Amino acid sequence: MPALACVDAAVSPPSYGIAWDGALPAPGIFPGGAPTTPVGDAADGRPVPWSPDLSAVLYRIDSWGVPYFCINAAGDIAVRPYGAATLPHQEIDLMKVVKKASDPKFDGGLGLRLPLLVRFPDVLRHRLESLHSAFEFAIQSNGYGSPYQGVYPVKCNQDRYIVEDIVEFGAPFGFGLEAGSKAELLLAMNCLSKGSPEAFLICNGYKDEEYIVLALIARSMDLNTVIVLEQEEELDAVVETSLRLGVRPVIGLRAKLRTKHSGHFGSTSGENGKFGLTTAQILSVAHKLQRLDMLDCLQLLHFHIGSQIPSTALLSDGVSEAAQIYCELSRLGASMRVIDIGGGLGIDYDGSHSGGTDMSVSYSLDEYADAVVRSVMLACDRKHIRHPIICSESGRALVSHHSVLIFEAISSSTSKAETLSSMAPNLAYFLDELADDVRSDYRNLMAAAFRCEYETCALYADRLKWRCVDQFKEGILGLEHLAAVDALCDLVSKEMGVADSVKTYHVNLSLFTSLPDFWAIGQLFPIIPIHHLDQRPEVKGILSDLTCDSDGKVDRFIGGQSSLPLHELGGITGKEGGYYLGMFLGGAYQEALGGLHNLFGGPSVVRVSHADGPHCFAVTLAVPGQSCADVLRALQHEPAMMFDALKHRAEECAAGSGDALSCALAHAFHSMPYLVSRTAARAAAPGSDGEATDAMTSDSEASGGGRDGEEDEDWEFMRCLSM
């Protein structure tokens, strides 16, 4: 039994490998070895030539991506800004957007760092118009007697430009906003002041007197404001405040329906739901208003079945129940004129077009609108009640498609096969030195492998490993021996076809910041490489993010997959640069829900519109992601003072090189917390002009959006240092 002394002589004599008895199998020697390529082999075992079309099938782009995303002839993801009406020359190549955004300024780029959120206002407009025309069509074809007038619930994404765009794009058909808190109400009031006067301003959420005052101010500003009672107690505050301010309110009721949506997003519905008034409370409110001679103020009935309503059957059920309540309120004398069907219009995240999970819904926009119109119409016609204006609060369905989050894979775990090849020359030498009891396990393992007894193999491999670990802990085995045993077991499992061939790709992203719903509620989003799609993805991978958190990994993908087909990093032919992935359909909820785990802040953002010209797009806004100073400030640290203190200390401790150190410190405060790939680092090193600076105004295609120079002089000084 060799003692630890062998570790000193761990460099094996070259002859050892050859002198060994030869029991180590050559790769491929066992029958029934593993297939080496994960996808797309022809039946005869030869790989079929790869094409963008095969990638489209593999990644299901033709189901979840239609009509906004496709793969172009170059093998890149292209965005179709006008949906199905997009002409081929209007498609925007996402890789060109990445290049424009991330190239250094001296190269004509915007010098932004990744991760990068790309917003497409054209797609947003197309979604809004599609929603509106779906209802228009259902109204026309069913002979329904009132219009559709939707609102956007700002909680889905409160980004200023999204809300402003929706108000602007929706003005021709009176599209409004819904707010659920005082801050949301303030932003909605401000945006709608520039919108259509008919557009609704729906005030939902729990309300105190301040909220109600604000809503009544909005009413007095001639914004078409409706205060929706979420709780019975809110009525007294509304009545008192409106008398005090001398503003007559328009009141809506949120009904708690009996219809229940059983998916994750359905907990808001049903008899025990969190929100809304019960039947008894609805009656009580109506009676109270009648006594106050204010029944004419009650004009709207609202309900919300939950998000991602899976089927039109459930939808029709809920709408019918609500339409009955609407008719009853009319009968009781309220001046009812609007039925607000809430949100819940779903998105087909996995492209399966099935209502079985929260990932998908089984209807189209048109089918959704038709189900709503028919259900309301049926109830009202039966009771001879005038058809109400139909309002919906579709959030997810409006904003999900319009943004794409792009991030880079920076490295991948070496596969076990690679480790093996680096071990191979010394493997025999170290195995030869194992203790006798261990060697017998090893011989049994090899024998079982040659007999193709997979289960016996696994047992011996397991025992061998544990015995060696025990001996290692006792100091009997060296690191090299332990590694050799691991390598041998990997070789055997590879040859048996049971090797774990999934690689981990490290991505420059925090999923707590950018994909919070994946972590929190298991929501899946389509994630795919945005280029090289003309090449076969040879590897299966999972994604591991930058945070020091074991939850910071993506190992579940649409279609029930536990790994994602990916291209070998560095093995991609014919092109240079990084490997970029996109997360799609994440425009709703993720941004406001995202946190600052490990102090990774928000991504850089660009707004990209279709434009005439060679690249067929223009960047109309570019905002660098939060810097280290920004995220520190968010948690009450004071970066300017921190910088001064650190700079002082650096000067004290490192006489002579103090300037260089403070320069590097300043640079760190002003950079994003994410990693910088080596090529980008070279372009953007302190002293060069490659770095994104605060204002983007120097680029002709970018306007505004940068942070304003609002900080004090020290900070200004420090900024100079970092240039």
Ligand SMILES: *Cc1c(COP(=O)(O)O)cnc(C)c1O
């Ligand atoms: C969240 C919410 C919405 C938006 O729901 P989506 O499913 O995103 O359309 C609409 N109305 C209310 C009351 C909500 O709480």
